[in-house]
Amino acid sequence: MSADQLGSLAIVGIGPGRSDWCLPDVAERIASATDLVGYARYLDLVSIETAARRHRSGNRVEANRSALALDLAADGGRVVVVSSGDPGVFAMASAVVEQLDRWPDRWCGVRFEVLPGITAAQALASRVGAPLGHDFCVISLSDVLKPWELIERRLEAAAGADFVIALYNPASRHRPWQFGRAVELLAGHRDSATPVIVGRDVGRPGEHISVLTLGDLLDAEIDMRTVIIVGSSTTRILPDRPLGASVYTPRSYGLGADPNPTVPSNHATA
């Protein structure tokens, strides 16, 4: 096959699921694709009109799914690999590039592109205010692809240095005790009154968001569709404001006198 017959592969993220939170560039790629490749549940979230064939696969077959997408592109397709959220954050972009790394002579000349999307932690943060307004970490609690010891080391480091911490994949049927252990580690560094936000199916039908404290986190319902943001020592809850403005992490930290104090605007108010 000559090089000009080779196709293209775009790895895209549709965001949390709402069509108005999906980038126009991503929507355009999906609309004009010949083939969509993805985990079946994510392909079902695609509401954009497209004549593309849908290649649905199960979870945990990322290597095979990546190779299929690359093969379809090498055959001349305009192939789109669909992740939810951002494909670059615990999603398909890394899995596909890993195939290119392992097979250096294969799929040469396929045009390859990753397009970003809104990841779950951003979507959850936006729903409650600005908990990620200061330095933060993003950690997957799944020990399927990394040793649990590494996860503990990262939780300790992040909690010890007072980062806000976003937790992905907090629990599943196959990982029953890990979440409790993670909360125990965090509680060793943070006050039990530390604000915590728990979001399930953020940006999707059935969205459920709670603002609670670290002391109550073990009582929350947690599963693979949940993302959690644990505040730092400076994160604050505003009890008398609506959900959209209920939690934030201030931009300034421990400087004593505020270097940029409130200046009421000059605009006349009622």
Added chain:
Amino acid sequence: MSADQLGSLAIVGIGPGRSDWCLPDVAERIASATDLVGYARYLDLVSIETAARRHRSGNRVEANRSALALDLAADGGRVVVVSSGDPGVFAMASAVVEQLDRWPDRWCGVRFEVLPGITAAQALASRVGAPLGHDFCVISLSDVLKPWELIERRLEAAAGADFVIALYNPASRHRPWQFGRAVELLAGHRDSATPVIVGRDVGRPGEHISVLTLGDLLDAEIDMRTVIIVGSSTTRILPDRPLGASVYTPRSYGLGADPNPTVPSNHATA
């Protein structure tokens, strides 16, 4: 003024600047706004057609800008505060919620909402492959609003626990030595061959992206429009692939035998 005359305030992020990387929901708010409030340089990036008045302000007047936006909304406006990137990540969402926190009895009844956007680290990551494919941290190197000692502590913690690290606000005219010190700290934990990605004006005219190593980072041109991603010990460079597939952090980490090996697809290839 009665409650039903109160307006609304949306804090939005337009992403890196490209109109096709701005959420449809954000574009719609800007198009239908009565007032846009923001740092002048970000308002200039707004290419969406709108009849809104533009309230341009300088950098570092976030408190005053926030109060102005809230006042305009309290007067009945459909006000949109415009950030670049994601308004929840080192941007205006935290500044506005802080005003609501400081003045608990003011601006009650204004409808308040934060909409997410693509932040610079995501945009940069997507340009080169998948460097954020595993656990990562996001740290601002600006010590204008936090003590430099905290930044050092966080860099040490993140590097010590082998996180991928995204660095925002790496340098400015007023902070001449901090970047060098940060690189020195990271070099104490990471090999000099560690992959590093440097992006300037990502997603904007004049975009410039380089893939280099930690050992060469001090020679790179760095300023406030630059964002940097420093790989972990597992991040890899693919020298023979184009820029879009040149760096990734594998999904699995230090488990010995790959739990999910490459399975060539069943699809026939040329």
